[in-house]
Amino acid sequence: MTAPDLKRIHHVAYRCIDAKETVEWYARTLGMTFTTAFAEDKVPSTGADDPYMHVFLDCGGGNVLAFFELPSQPAMGRDANTPEWVQHIAFEVEGETALLAAKAHIEGQGIDVLGPTWHGVFKSIYFFDPNGHRIELACNIGTPQQYDELKRVAPLMLEEWSRTKRAPRHAEWLHKEPDA
Incomplete structure (x- = not known):
């Protein structure tokens, strides 16, 4: 068996509070184009009775950002154990x-x-x-040389992180801002 030949990310989907407000915000703030909406009362993949609005926004370059509004579900939350800057x-x-x-x-x-x-x-x-x-x-x-170096040290950094759970310094130059 071989891994699939992926072409690109088709879309990435997140939950939203209000689909209309979300579409308008992304158009106004980031210039995205609203392209598609799907609304169902039952989830096609599971058959569950769970009405939703699924909206799709063109981000450019063949990239699509999508959102689900789920009015029958409990209010949106977030993972309380993950800092808000991570996701x-x-x-x-x-x-x-x-x-x-x-x-x-x-x-x-x-x-x-x-x-x-x-x-x-x-x-x-x-x-x-x-x-x-x-x-x-x-x-x-x-620079191309910097990206090449990052690619070269990535496996070394991951291995060291896996062992120590501390930030490896294989690319120490990344931490020295030239203008600072």
Whole structure:
């Protein structure tokens, strides 16, 4: 048996509080295009009686972000044992100029934005959607040599982490911001 030949992520789905508000927020804030909606009273895969609205947004580049509104289910929660900064959706923008323009646009809508934060080979900003999902916009700033080095040391870092549960320093240069 061989592993499947994956082409891309078809879509990633999250839960939302209000499908209409979510579609409008993603269109206004991130320029996504609302493309598709499915609504059912029964779940097709299980047959369970659980009405839902499933909406799909085009993120560009063949990427699709989807949401489910589930009015019959208990209120949305989050994993109380996982810090809110861990689970997030990250989107790439063209460069630092685009990242700063996005930050100004988002802040102009009254949304708190953290960053830009330097990550060695990319910079990011962070904010939350109306459902409490953390969103990251990132722009790549690394060189081809830096990305090659990260790929080379990735197995070494994972192995060391697996043994020690402490941050390996195989790519120490990532932790030294040039302008700092």
